Amino acid sequence: MASTIKFILLSLTLCVLHLNFCHGQNAVKAGYWFPDSGIEISDIDSTLFTHLFCAFADLDSQSNKVTISSSNAGPFSQFTKTVQLKNPSVKTLLSIGGGSSNRTAFASMASQPTSRKSFINSSIKLARANSFHGLDLDWEYPQSASEMKNLGSLLDEWRAAVATEAKNSGKPQLILTAAVSFASKVDGLYQYPIPSVSRSLDWINLMAYDFYAPDRPSTSTRCHAALKDPSGQASGSSGIADWENAGVGAKKLVLGIPFYGYAWRLVKANNHGILAPANGAAGPDNGVKRYQDIRTFVAQTPGAVVVYNSTYVCNYCYAGTTWIGYDDNQTISTKVSYAKQNGLLGYFAWHIGADNNFALSRQGQLLTSFQDKQFPV
Numbered sequence: 001m002a003s004t005i006k007f008i009l010l011s012l013t014l015c016v017l018h019l020n021f022c023h024g025q026n027a028v029k030a031g032y033w034f035p036d037s038g039i040e041i042s043d044i045d046s047t048l049f050t051h052l053f054c055a056f057a058d059l060d061s062q063s064n065k066v067t068i069s070s071s072n073a074g075p076f077s078q079f080t081k082t083v084q085l086k087n088p089s090v091k092t093l094l095s096i097g098g099g100s101s102n103r104t105a106f107a108s109m110a111s112q113p114t115s116r117k118s119f120i121n122s123s124i125k126l127a128r129a130n131s132f133h134g135l136d137l138d139w140e141y142p143q144s145a146s147e148m149k150n151l152g153s154l155l156d157e158w159r160a161a162v163a164t165e166a167k168n169s170g171k172p173q174l175i176l177t178a179a180v181s182f183a184s185k186v187d188g189l190y191q192y193p194i195p196s197v198s199r200s201l202d203w204i205n206l207m208a209y210d211f212y213a214p215d216r217p218s219t220s221t222r223c224h225a226a227l228k229d230p231s232g233q234a235s236g237s238s239g240i241a242d243w244e245n246a247g248v249g250a251k252k253l254v255l256g257i258p259f260y261g262y263a264w265r266l267v268k269a270n271n272h273g274i275l276a277p278a279n280g281a282a283g284p285d286n287g288v289k290r291y292q293d294i295r296t297f298v299a300q301t302p303g304a305v306v307v308y309n310s311t312y313v314c315n316y317c318y319a320g321t322t323w324i325g326y327d328d329n330q331t332i333s334t335k336v337s338y339a340k341q342n343g344l345l346g347y348f349a350w351h352i353g354a355d356n357n358f359a360l361s362r363q364g365q366l367l368t369s370f371q372d373k374q375f376p377v
């Protein structure tokens with residue numbers, strides 16, 4: 001009995017001193033970085049993050065191996081060492097795929113045991129050779145029930161391989177994550193392989209943004225990453241609830257927060273709320289704007305107004321006929337508090353280079369001490 005108490009006390013002490021001893025994972029405060037995103041690796045304030053994702057490694061559709069393009073090889077190999085200069089405990093993950101990668105190649109790779117093996121084996125080798133602590137799969141998106149089934153096999157085999165490799169190498173197991181749709185079914189149709197996601201991934205990154213853009217719908221302004229939607233349409237909170245209802249615990253969920261917004265063109269300058277009449281994008285690239293550019297727009301445009309709408313949990317700003325829906329301080333604070341109150345593992349940002357001198361990164365980080373829930377009692 002006494003020894004049990006001693007053990008509990010010891011565990012608690014270890015838990016306080018070294019949070020890794022706690023049950024479950026510590027809070028995740030993460031961000032993605034990619035080359036040409038507007039920030040050098042050495043300029044990332046890694047003290048604001050627990051995990052940094054380096055994006056993207058590629059899937060070779062011929063060999064089914066994971067590769068790093070020659071132009072990225074240098075920077076990626078220095079990523080971990082560089083970000084750990086400011087924060088020695090920050091963990092890094094190599095992210096594979098991305099929104100513009102070849103999803104047919106992922107489907108093909110996942111469909112056969114031998115090609116899955118090539119993917120898995122090469123991913124582990126690359127992660128170790130470049131000193132990453134983990135791997136992140138960003139397959140956007142599996143498009144059928146059979147692709148989802150194959151994804152499940154891939155995740156389970158990946159976890160088994162990572163466990164074996166850790167045993168053989170004596171190193172800590174690589175972290176395994178995936179960036180997934182905000183809800184548990186892609187396009188409301190294809191259900192992710194829930195048991196495999198739960199047992200084989202450390203967590204999933206919910207891409208809770210891009211619900212709307214000026215080309216969909218073009219006729220009214222929308223918040224592209226609202227936490228709530230009073231009419232029950234896509235929102236961050238509905239996605240979280242959906243994943244939980246599907247059977248993935250809150251402790252596996254990491255909420256995605258965009259450091260960018262979309263600019264719509266208002267039909268009338270004096271009608272400027274959410275759902276105001278619009279006619280498409282204001283500006284190139286379907287109106288995409290980085291947070292730092294939105295702050296510049298607000299600072300430099302006479303009469304620009306910033307609004308926080310707590311019904312949707314969304315910021316927007318407008319001036320003349322330009323209307324931009326995005327995440328500013330209030331939105332981020334509310335989302336991070338929501339994630340914490342609902343027992344989520346944490347949050348991640350897409351992407352660090354779009355921030356304005358780390359204002360948003362700091363805003364999220366300020367609020368978090370997710371750890372309170374992690375004590376093993």
Ligand SMILES: *[C@@H]1O[C@H](CO)[C@@H](O)[C@H](O)[C@H]1NC(C)=O
Pocket residue numbers: 061062102104105108
């Ligand atoms: C995408 O992958 C498929 C399947 O592996 C392959 O046939 C196709 O050539 C790839 N497309 C491009 C543009 O690389």
Ligand SMILES: *[C@@H]1O[C@H](CO)[C@@H](O)[C@H](O)[C@H]1NC(C)=O
Pocket residue numbers: 120121124125161165
């Ligand atoms: C990859 O495959 C080779 C050859 O089968 C094997 O020697 C090596 O241990 C594997 N590496 C990993 C990380 O699984």
Ligand SMILES: *[C@@H]1O[C@H](CO)[C@@H](O)[C@H](O)[C@H]1NC(C)=O
Pocket residue numbers: 273274275309310311312
């Ligand atoms: C948020 O915007 C909606 C739609 O324009 C509006 O009905 C609602 O009153 C706004 N909420 C707040 C708190 O202003």
Ligand SMILES: *[C@@H]1O[C@H](CO)[C@@H](O)[C@H](O)[C@H]1NC(C)=O
Pocket residue numbers: 328329359362363366
């Ligand atoms: C957002 O919060 C940060 C501090 O976390 C502050 O420096 C910045 O001025 C705030 N930005 C706005 C637009 O209120």
